[in-house]
Amino acid sequence: MALAQVTDVAARAGVSPATVSNALNHPDKVSAKTRERVRQAIEELGYVRNDAARQLRQQQNLAVGMIVLDIGNPFFADVARGAENTLGELQRPLLLGNSSQNAERELTQLRLFEEQRVAGILITPVGDALQRLGQIKDRGIAVVIVDREAGADEFSSVSTDDVLGGRLAAQHLLELGRRRIAVIGGPRIIRQVADRYEGARTAASALEDATVQLWDTGAMDSQAGRDATKTLLALPAEERPDAIFATNDLVALGALQELTRAGIHVPEDVALIGYDDIQFAASATVPISSIRQPAQEIGARAARLLVAAIADPSASVQHPVFTPALVARESTLGP
Amino acid sequence: MALAQVTDVAARAGVSPATVSNALNHPDKVSAKTRERVRQAIEELGYVRNDAARQLRQQQNLAVGMIVLDIGNPFFADVARGAENTLGELQRPLLLGNSSQNAERELTQLRLFEEQRVAGILITPVGDALQRLGQIKDRGIAVVIVDREAGADEFSSVSTDDVLGGRLAAQHLLELGRRRIAVIGGPRIIRQVADRYEGARTAASALEDATVQLWDTGAMDSQAGRDATKTLLALPAEERPDAIFATNDLVALGALQELTRAGIHVPEDVALIGYDDIQFAASATVPISSIRQPAQEIGARAARLLVAAIADPSASVQHPVFTPALVARESTLGP
DNA sequence: GGCGAGAATTAAATCGTTTCAATTTCGGTT
DNA sequence: AACCGAAATTGAAACGATTTAATTCTCGCC
Secondary structure, three states: OOOOOHHHHHHHHOOOHHHHHHHHHOHHHOOHHHHHHHHHHHHHHOOOOOHHHHHHHHOOOOOEEEEEOOOOOHHHHHHHHHHHHHHHHOOOOEEEEEOOOOHHHHHHHHHHHHHHOOOEEEEOOOOOOHHHHHHHHHOOOEEEEEOOOOOOOOOEEEEEOHHHHHHHHHHHHHHOOOOEEEEEEOOOOOHHHHHHHHHHHHHHHOOOOOEEEEEEOOOOOHHHHHHHHHHHHOOOHHHOOOEEEEOOHHHHHHHHHHHHHOOOOOOOOOEEEOOEOOHHHHOEOOOOEEEEOOHHHHHHHHHHHHHHHHHOOOOOOOOOEEOOEEEOOHHHHOO | OOOOOHHHHHHHHOOOHHHHHHHHHOHHHOOHHHHHHHHHHHHHHOOOOOHHHHHHHHOOOOOEEEEEOOOOOHHHHHHHHHHHHHHHHOOOOEEEEEOOOOHHHHHHHHHHHHHHOOOEEEEOOOOOOHHHHHHHHHOOOEEEEEOOOOOOOOOEEEEEOHHHHHHHHHHHHHHOOOOEEEEEEOOOOOHHHHHHHHHHHHHHHOOOOOEEEEEEOOOOOHHHHHHHHHHHHOOOHHHOOOEEEEOOHHHHHHHHHHHHHOOOOOOOOOEEEOOEOOHHHHOEOOOOEEEEOOHHHHHHHHHHHHHHHHHOOOOOOOOOEEOOEEEOOHHHHOO
């Protein structure tokens, strides 16, 4: 059974296909009476427009694609929700993809979005996809970088100041008297990791006796946190850190689990701070200190910038930067 | 600047458009030499196929749509990842949508998927979308229900036995001597909520003096958990429950926060159990007992059933049911 | 060297919608 | 009652790929 299409609707309503199309897309061009007749025919036949044909003819797709690093991370889930809500209000469908911090999957997703001829792409890139994104932009697809400042001024970006965030975290630990800070997260090519680490080092450089070392984990989930922590605990006592700065809260939660399991007291023996301030950080066994980023707002802002770039490709690029904030809890302060 | 298309590639490679298409879609029909020439022309021109045109001509879309109740809930994020991985292996793009437990958004998403002519839909329906889904199936789009048993045998479904899960939770509480169980979650039209509640009541009906009451929250997030708990705490002491069964872990986490804030001891004063066993349940202030469901496996299984249904629409429907398991932690057992 | 089978290539039709330009209808005026 | 401009409607072309059926090559063999 073939699906109903415009010609069927037109026949049923006793008008031409062109009029059906107008009734749907330019209602002001059609008399009220005809509009109603078409509406009824559509209803009776259960007509659903074929978006492929529409796109082909219109030479454009309203939809926007988004690629996040890890949809299982509540931080990115929130960013995605922020974007989704904003785009929804603007009647733009969102195609949500997930790179799992995997460059190959990222490319697959990008290719898919290109084939779909999406109007724009929101992306938190894995490593160095910038060149590829440049090509995409040249193809007329708007691009906005999410949660990372785009160095070049080719695309707009929305970010928080990760260097500052790293500094805030380390300063907090240093002020509490900690001197050996282990930064855990990775891989290093992820810009967020590099920036947060850099911020932490900057903070420590002010003090003679403070050290900051990066332990590169392959991923950024709680498993990575557990693994890295095991490594740290295996160190000789004098090399063991007195503070851990996890580059996101999932990693911090994993670290906390492993520390607890090993009977290490947090924060007495080792202080712990995470990043993102996902809602679960506050309700952890030991509530985890963190650096807060306004997740939903980041997504919403990125969506708005993207839509603006779609509407006017020549509009000047912008790089709004949100300011992260320290949220101190028991994992650093103690009870 | 127009994008390159098959004719351009054909011209560059010195062949006809038909050959370019064959090189792409039926490589075995094209000589190795020609294939290579086409490949090169594609590369030089940066040709990216227009999926709308392809779909229109082929009369089919490989992509699959998925609608989850709440992408911010790690349980559904995991289900989605399970589905995504499986579909990825089968070369099928996944369009991920989020209903936020909102029937209207669900309809919007479904409409979108219909217009896209997706090959199939994976959905955890809000309330009573079954009739609508029937229409969709009649249109030739395969449907598989996720995380809820479809009563009718119109579509396949993948679920866990939520009635059993509810029973396990309540039995556990009853065995620990609790007698006044408050079930919090909602809205009630969500099948999971109704089933888990029913299971709990069944368990209690075996005991003379046990009561189970449902407190319907509008949503299923931690805010709902906090609000419901506030209501419970405002009850006169003799009506106050000695155990709370939250219909998912987000709600349980919210409840725990509110209990802690009010100085109520968990589990001494009030025992608490959640549902889903998301990873954050184990690392909560007081580790939360929960009912585990194999999230990723559910998603993967649903994806496989869907692909099978797409391949053979007349294939018999199946209703695999996973068995939930109690995971007892401190929030019921104590230290 | 010619023949024929199978491989390789291609011309032209087609998918379902929207749009452009052209035509028809309508309401109001003189 | 004829006419005019604006509003409403329509026929036919167009979007960019794939497919079918027909045509052209290739190569081994007699």
